[in-house]
Amino acid sequence: MSKSLKPIPTFKTEAEERAFWESQDTTDYIDWGKAKQVVMPNLKPSSASISLRLPTGLLDQIKVAANKRDVPYQSLIKIWLAEKVDSTK
Template sequence: MSKLKKMPEFTTEAEEREFWESHDSTEYVDWSRAQPVSFPKLKPSTKTISLRLPETLLDRIKIEANKRDMPYQSLIKAWLSEDVEEKRRAR
């Protein structure tokens, strides 16, 4: 492999993001030496949304969540995630 370019120093995250949007990382990083890493305590970023549901549906969801001893919002997220993954695998 040819000699890698020196990694620039960035003063802000925005500056770094702008740089990588127009440069190929293989000129700066030897990816053949990369190793997988795990960040088990890293919490994914979330976004708050407003969702209007019929009260009867929300009541049924809360009952199901109570049966599973979990918050109803967590159950909704789990169901949505499972459905999306199932649809992706079906493609």
């Protein structure tokens, strides 16, 4: 026998909705067995700003390598980090 789902309330603000879902079990409101995977191609990945101390000589070498590739040095660092992470999988 299938479980009777509760109706999802109407919210006045996003904050009100967020507070509601933080305190509720979604299975009381949504049949996740009927969920379908969705692709959202226009979403940009989240990023976080970090502070990283590097020896001046190393940073200079990275900037030279980036200049040779005609890319910003911070982008080159991200590329290298992503490649390294992928190679460890």
